[in-house]
Amino acid sequence: MQAIASVAFVTLLGLYVARNCRILPDNLPPGPRPLPLLGNIHQVPLAHPERTFAQWGSRYGDVIYLRMFTKPTLILNSIDAARELLDKRSTKYSGRPPSILLADLTGWGLSLPNFQMGERLRKQRRWLHTSLYAKSAVDKAEPAQMREARVLLAGLLDSPDRYSEHLHRYTTSVMMEVVYGHTVTAEDDRYMHTASEALRGTTEVAAAGANIVDFMPFLRHIPAWIPGARFKRLADETRDSVIAVHREPYALVENAMATGDDKPSMVRALIEEYSLRDMLEEEKPDIQNAAAISFLAGVETTKAALLIFVLAMVLHPEAQMVAQREIDSVVGFERLPDLRDRTSLPYVECILQEVYRWQCPVPLGLPHLVSEEDEYRGYRIPEGCMTMANLWRALMMRDPDLYPDPDIFRPERYYGLPSDEAKRLDPRNIVFGYGRRICPGRRFADTSDWLVIAAILATFNIRKARDATGNEIIPPIEFTSGSVTHPRDCVCSIMPRSERATELIRRPA
Numbered sequence: 001m002q003a004i005a006s007v008a009f010v011t012l013l014g015l016y017v018a019r020n021c022r023i024l025p026d027n028l029p030p031g032p033r034p035l036p037l038l039g040n041i042h043q044v045p046l047a048h049p050e051r052t053f054a055q056w057g058s059r060y061g062d063v064i065y066l067r068m069f070t071k072p073t074l075i076l077n078s079i080d081a082a083r084e085l086l087d088k089r090s091t092k093y094s095g096r097p098p099s100i101l102l103a104d105l106t107g108w109g110l111s112l113p114n115f116q117m118g119e120r121l122r123k124q125r126r127w128l129h130t131s132l133y134a135k136s137a138v139d140k141a142e143p144a145q146m147r148e149a150r151v152l153l154a155g156l157l158d159s160p161d162r163y164s165e166h167l168h169r170y171t172t173s174v175m176m177e178v179v180y181g182h183t184v185t186a187e188d189d190r191y192m193h194t195a196s197e198a199l200r201g202t203t204e205v206a207a208a209g210a211n212i213v214d215f216m217p218f219l220r221h222i223p224a225w226i227p228g229a230r231f232k233r234l235a236d237e238t239r240d241s242v243i244a245v246h247r248e249p250y251a252l253v254e255n256a257m258a259t260g261d262d263k264p265s266m267v268r269a270l271i272e273e274y275s276l277r278d279m280l281e282e283e284k285p286d287i288q289n290a291a292a293i294s295f296l297a298g299v300e301t302t303k304a305a306l307l308i309f310v311l312a313m314v315l316h317p318e319a320q321m322v323a324q325r326e327i328d329s330v331v332g333f334e335r336l337p338d339l340r341d342r343t344s345l346p347y348v349e350c351i352l353q354e355v356y357r358w359q360c361p362v363p364l365g366l367p368h369l370v371s372e373e374d375e376y377r378g379y380r381i382p383e384g385c386m387t388m389a390n391l392w393r394a395l396m397m398r399d400p401d402l403y404p405d406p407d408i409f410r411p412e413r414y415y416g417l418p419s420d421e422a423k424r425l426d427p428r429n430i431v432f433g434y435g436r437r438i439c440p441g442r443r444f445a446d447t448s449d450w451l452v453i454a455a456i457l458a459t460f461n462i463r464k465a466r467d468a469t470g471n472e473i474i475p476p477i478e479f480t481s482g483s484v485t486h487p488r489d490c491v492c493s494i495m496p497r498s499e500r501a502t503e504l505i506r507r508p509a
Contacts, residue, residue, distance in 0.1 A: 029065040029074065029379040032056065039067030047481040050363040053077060054393035063376065069215040072385040082389040082434055085376060086368060090435030095369030097386045100220050101213045105235035106202060106242055117436065124290045125440050131178065131266035132294060132441035142339055144177040145448055149336070149455045153505045156460060160494035163310060171302040172196070174448055179295045180249045181256065181265030191249050198245040199296050201238030203482065245296070246288045267291050298441055304361035304486040305449050311487045312355060312409045313462040314475055319411050320462060323348050327458045333500050337454035339447065348454050350411035356427040358409045362484055363392035365433055391430055459501040463493045
């Protein structure tokens with residue numbers, strides 16, 4: 001039975017690719033030669049494709065054309081190309097490639113990243129802008145961020161070897177508070193567990209499928225037991241947790257509002273707004289989806305940046321000591337740094353910027369889709385072309401013309417720059433995306449990162465761990481591969497800077 005199914009699958013594959021392969025005009029951007037049927041899919045590795053794209057840049061330039069099976073694909077390896085197409089021509093480059101794997105099979109179909117341009121997208125972006133970008137919203141979130149930062153510091157004091165778990169709890173708890181008004185009080189919090197399962201499953205699905213089903217949509221119909229269909233099995237297993245993360249925290253807010261135990265949150269504000277307009281039932285699915293995706297996206301990207309920070313401090317204690325001297329002189333030893341101090345701590349700011357640049361947490365960002373045929377530098381960009389900005393290369397991030405010695409973690413590269421130059425080199429103008437698809441929660445995410453980095457620098461020393469014979473363990477600069485990337489297995493020593501720092505952490509807020 002399996003043999004017959006496999007033969008049928010190969011036959012269908014051949015028919016599908018043959019029907020969809022078309023000879024395109026020659027005035028396409030340069031790129032590696034494609035094979036019949038496969039295109040360039042065989043040349044793009046599953047792990048860290050951004051590095052291969054960067055290598056191709058030296059041969060083909062900063063605008064590279066590929067074909068992934070039948071799908072035209074454009075890789076942008078420079079800031080200039082990305083800004084010109086994704087920012088200045090955003091009316092043509094703001095679509096989103098259909099994601100059958102994550103949208104249809106896993107249950108994220110109504111989430112903001114999967115919407116095409118239109119009123120629904122604008123509405124949800126407006127919601128997130130109000131809750132996660134507006135300065136008033138960021139200011140209101142600071143007490144929750146500071147409270148959870150203290151919980152994080154206490155965790156590092158008690159079990160420093162579990163620092164990754166403590167960072168995960170911080171990012172999850174802060175997002176849970178802001179989006180749903182729920183305060184996490186225990187490590188086994190039901191809603192935090194639900195969110196973690198949905199996030200873990202979604203990450204595994206994307207890795208297992210390598211998005212091949214998005215390039216050949218008919219694969220969505222194959223049985224889960226077919227060899228090579230692991231993505232289908234994982235999607236089926238993950239769908240329940242994705243549905244739960246949409247419904248359960250939302251129901252928590254509804255119940256809290258009914259009993260008068262609710263707290264300010266993004267979801268509460270939207271329920272109140274649309275209840276007054278007698279439109280809640282109509283808008284409920286969109287509210288659930290906007291809340292779920294903003295929650296999980298905020299957790300994953302913020303945690304990734306903080307893990308990169310830890311690795312950078314292990315490898316570069318000299319940068320850590322400069323920042324600590326700055327904090328000591330500005331803030332003192334009796335309190336933690338807060339947002340009032342941010343403009344007075346320029347070197348801490350430089351460390352955060354260099355974290356974003358040195359190992360970009362989102363190396364390829366999210367893909368855009370060309371909605372209308374375009375021309376750039378005399379090349380034809382076909383309608384329906386998937387377009388990706390290689391943030392890892394162009395910060396993109398390995399551009400020696402912009403950032404000398406790009407592989408070296410060097411925060412002082414931003415220190416004391418004239419305002420125009422500082423703005424031009426600030427990685428935050430790139431790492432959060434482009435044009436009409438720029439991350440609506442970027443100000444909130446950046447604030448969450450800064451508060452934790454400043455708090456850890458104020459109270460802890462992060463150093464290389466030592467083995468049983470007393471030799472330093474130098475962690476490798478190795479990263480996971482995926483839409484969001486973070487360091488692998490960074491073993492380190494995290495110790496309080498002094499008894500006074502320990503007392504500050506233990507002191508009630």
